[in-house]
Amino acid sequence: MSKYPTLLEQFRSFCFQNNAADLEQAIEYFAVFGGMGWSVDLSRPLEELIEEKVLNNYRYIHGDLAKITQSNKTHHAVLSALAVGDRREFSAFKRAGVEREEGEASIKFLVDNGLLVRERSQEQPIDEQEVVADKFLFTLPFMRFWFSAVSPYYKGVREGDFSEVKERWSHLQHEFSDHIYARLVMELVKKSFKEDPIEKIGSYWDKNGEIDILARTKSGRIVAGSCRYAKSKAKKSELTKLREQCSKAELHPDIYLIFSKSGFSNELKKEKGEGVRLFTLKNLRILVEELGKKDLLVNTNKKY
Missing domain, CATH: 1.10.10 (Arc Repressor Mutant, subunit A)
Structure with missing residues (x-):
């Protein structure tokens, strides 16, 4: 057990093996059974x-x-x-x-x-x-x-x-499953910067607070992001809060990202542009495109 596939590889294998159609449900079940190679009846x-x-x-x-x-x-x-x-x-x-x-x-x-x-x-x-x-x-x-x-x-x-x-x-x-969402959103961010690839990505934390996503592109641009999992839509205050967190950390992002599982208020949508990018649950579908047998991981765990 010294080396494992990436979380995304595990998730793609899980979705293919269990014929996952509902992405939100797949993430919820994957948070419990992920990585074990077990067949799971999602119904x-x-x-x-x-x-x-x-x-x-x-x-x-x-x-x-x-x-x-x-x-x-x-x-x-x-x-x-x-x-x-x-x-x-x-x-x-x-x-x-x-x-x-x-x-x-x-x-x-x-x-x-x-x-x-x-x-x-x-x-x-x-x-x-x-x-x-x-x-x-x-x-x-x-x-x-x-x-x-x-x-x-x-x-x-x-x-x-x-x-x-x-x-x-x-x-x-x-x-x-919030923790799984956060890690999958990072994978989404990687795939969303094809022209200026992400070279480094993770989170930031200190004694004063945390920033869910902090990344740097090949050209040196800084990307900061916030992940929200509530059933209500994210409001403009989410972006304001993210900017304040970056300011406290003396970070000056070129691009702000907001992931909201349930979408965004009209006020926040108006902020969308090159410097503010918005992602929802449906955007995560790019992570499970073109699934096939090639994605099924060989697993030696006992099957239950």
Whole structure:
């Protein structure tokens, strides 16, 4: 498990394998089962599939993961902390209740063994003395689901009591796929700058705030973006907020991007132009165009 396909490759494989027609539903189910190569019946309720494929097979999945994590309690605590927190290294140690030295050793093990990848802020903060903690991404979406909603409640699940997991999932589900959206939007941004390719892309964070997307093109243009997942349309205030965040970080973007799953207000639409670009859910369809057998990843995981 030292090397995995990219998130986009995993998502394209998932969509092809499971004949995904509804993009929003595909992302929601991929956030739970992504990367495992399992066939998923998208016509069935997600909660039903979680119980059938994951909870009913807890012992087998746990056994496979334990071979990687060596059943180390610190590794499991750190993984669970990263799965539900802000993904920052030091806050994860605090949430997991581990000392920094122990936590750093655990992080190194988890990165070396392919469960996590390190993510660094795209720019240095204004305050040169500020230490900006790295963030970490799960290489497989399923692992984030497992360590956020299943692993912490192993005692009950092991005995066939799924009540804690179901209650936990009811609280997590609403925003759980937002993280996948953010990463897919970055892939969309890459594809949207063909004439002046994106050379560097990620997020920016410091003690004062975060910018969802910060990128630099081949010609040196700076691109800053905000992602919004609410069911209501994004308003002009979203653009104003993004500009303020950039100003605080002393960044001067050439192009602002707003992704809104549910569209935009007329006032924000009027801002659209070369310097302000707007993307919605339908724009993500470019990521799953021309799917075929070539996109199906070979996966050796057990099928459930």
